[in-house]
Amino acid sequence: MPADTNGNGDIFGGWVMAQVDLAGSVIPARYVNGRMATVAVNEFIFKQPVRVGDILSFYGSVTRIGRTSITVQVEVFAERFRAQGRFVKVTEASLTYVAIDDQGRPRPIEKRD
Numbered sequence: 001m002p003a004d005t006n007g008n009g010d011i012f013g014g015w016v017m018a019q020v021d022l023a024g025s026v027i028p029a030r031y032v033n034g035r036m037a038t039v040a041v042n043e044f045i046f047k048q049p050v051r052v053g054d055i056l057s058f059y060g061s062v063t064r065i066g067r068t069s070i071t072v073q074v075e076v077f078a079e080r081f082r083a084q085g086r087f088v089k090v091t092e093a094s095l096t097y098v099a100i101d102d103q104g105r106p107r108p109i110e111k112r113d
């Protein structure tokens, strides 16, 4: 099996999940000011396949800020290799990240004004 593709010749879903986890962590990282960990993938929907050569864009928005955790909705759009200028939503997911201390325990997120 070629790396990062599945039996259909499209991009392996696990690769997409890894990129979503990374992209989703960008906004929480601005809040937690230190270490954090992904605690949950609450929802993950593969709406359309990602094809080899597609250009992907990831958009994240915060849906909840708790005491120690932040939940983010991530949407992924593909600009198809053979249809440039057209964008298709391929994936959406909801992930929760927890601020952790040096011992890996949850720590409170500082409140912002």
Ligand SMILES: CC(=O)SCCNC(=O)CCNC(=O)[C@H](O)C(C)(C)COP(=O)(O)OP(=O)(O)OC[C@H]1O[C@@H](n2cnc3c(N)ncnc32)[C@H](O)[C@@H]1OP(=O)(O)O
Residues within 6 Å of the ligand: 036, 037, 038, 039, 040, 042, 065, 066, 067, 068, 069, 070, 096, 098, 100, 104, 105, 106
């Ligand atoms: C960057 C990386 O690559 S991370 C790699 C993958 N992730 C990991 O290895 C993390 C492994 N997990 C852990 O170490 C621990 O579960 C921790 C430190 C993340 C959390 O520890 P816990 O003892 O479970 O924490 P606790 O029960 O107090 O919950 C902490 C927060 O997470 C939230 N949370 C816990 N479980 C879930 C869940 N299933 N869904 C959504 N939120 C959850 C809680 O609501 C709480 O948020 P709040 O304080 O804002 O209300």
